[in-house]
Amino acid sequence: MSTRDLVLVALFAAIIVVLGMLPPITLGFIPVPITAQSLGVMLAGCTLGARRGASACLLVVLLVAIGLPVLSGGRGGLAVFAGPTAGYLVGWVAGALVTGLIAERLVREGQPQLQQYLGFFLAAAVGGIGVVYLLGIAWLSYMSGKAFVETTLASLVFIPGDLIKAVAAALAGRAVLAGYPLLPART
Amino acid sequence: MLTGLDIEGDTPLHRAPARAKLVGLFVAAVGLFLVSSPFLLGAAAIVAAGLYASTGIAPREAIRRVRFVLITVLLVAAANYLFHSAADALAVLFRLSALVLLAAAVTATTTISAFMDEITLMLRPLERFGLVRAADVSLAVGLVLRFAPEILARYADIREAHRARGLPVRPLGVLVPLVILTLRDADTIALAIDARGFRR
Structure with a gap:
């Protein structure tokens, strides 16, 4: 990893940390408040690509583990990993990786705008929602003992908010690509 | 602005080496999942709460730190109570609470630099x-x-x-x-x- 890549990873991790410090947004039609932090995870894959995006998320997870209050609401420390929802946090790394892998294949500079939007949305939805939920729900089912079906169903209330974030990640991802392209192209 | 969650102090947990605390936490995590008796797990949760309190952390701050995770634990326990049995619910509640409190105790007594030293050591094979x-x-x-x-x-x-x-x-x-x-x-x-x- 070049020094520039290392710095990009650290700066994006810092952006994710800052997104966690902003107050959560509540939308009328969704029961749960939306935090911008998991939007940052999708955007990491869309902006930096698989390797650097996943490294940025891994760095945030490491900061949580060593006891820095970098998650939304000032949460942090090893207690987060002991809770039943830790899989969603660990899932960020794999989520950003998959988001990046898809984005690197689907999105190019110079494509029509719509195609870039769709490519980024697909990447953010599959990586940032699909993969993150897969790991999050697997962990939750293990931790919640016998009631794993019920707790899994309950976690689905967050899906609408996350779909809005995937749309936002696609819009922001394309705007960043137009302003300061960093996404590596892959065939 | 970004300061660690470790608190100053000179309690036995502060003096214990970081590696011992991390290994202990890992062993406790494995152990807690092998036990399923609500009584044993309840005892473990009380011990864990005692250890967390022994770090000398201010009560209000202590609650603020684990509040969010403990609420998710409570929800999971409630789901177990509603759809299965009270014994299952208590086992899950005490097991996860004990783990959360132990982890919070380790975080409260271990400095960022001590953690970084352990991470450097773990990265050595890679x-x-x-x-x-x-x-x-x-x-x-x-x-x-x-x-x-x-x-x-x-x-x-x-x-x-x-x-x-x-x-x-x-x-x-x-x-x-x-x-x-x-x-x-x-x-x-x-x-x-x-x-x-x-x-x-």
Whole structure:
């Protein structure tokens, strides 16, 4: 990893940390408040690509583990990993990786705008929602003992908010690509 | 702004080496999942709460830190009670609470630098294969701590700039310039790091 890549990873991790410090947004039609932090995870894959995006998320997870209050609401420390929802946090790394892998294949500079939007949305939805939920729900089912079906169903209330974030990640991802392209192209 | 969750003190847990605490936490985690008796797990939760209190943390701060995780634990326990049995619910409640409290006790008594030392040690096998460099990891952690306050200030600046021009402050309208302006600094920062010979 070049020094520039290392710095990009650290700066994006810092952006994710800052997104966690902003107050959560509540939308009328969704029961749960939306935090911008998991939007940052999708955007990491869309902006930096698989390797650097996943490294940025891994760095945030490491900061949580060593006891820095970098998650939304000032949460942090090893207690987060002991809770039943830790899989969603660990899932960020794999989520950003998959988001990046898809984005690197689907999105190019110079494509029509719509195609870039769709490519980024697909990447953010599959990586940032699909993969993150897969790991999050697997962990939750293990931790919640016998009631794993019920707790899994309950976690689905967050899906609408996350779909809005995937749309936002696609819009922001394309705007960043137009302003300061960093996404590596892959065939 | 970004300070660690460790609190100053000289309790037995503070004096214990970080590695012993981490290994102990891991062993406790495995052990707690092997036991299913609510009575034993309840005893474990009481011991864990006692250890957490023994760190000398202020009660209000102690509750604030574990509140969110304990609420999720409570919800999971409630689901077990509603759909299965009270014994299952109590087992899950005590097991996860014990684990959360133990983990919080380790975090409260271990400094960031002690954690970084352990991480450097754990990375050593990977380093031997040339996969990652431990020095890079601590450099990256340092960069995040250095630049997070600056990025937060930049976020406020961009919002002010929108307001000054009478533009509505929309989340995306702020996020995009924030990401571009921040990542644009990468070249300058990388040059500064290389010029000082930090990475060889």
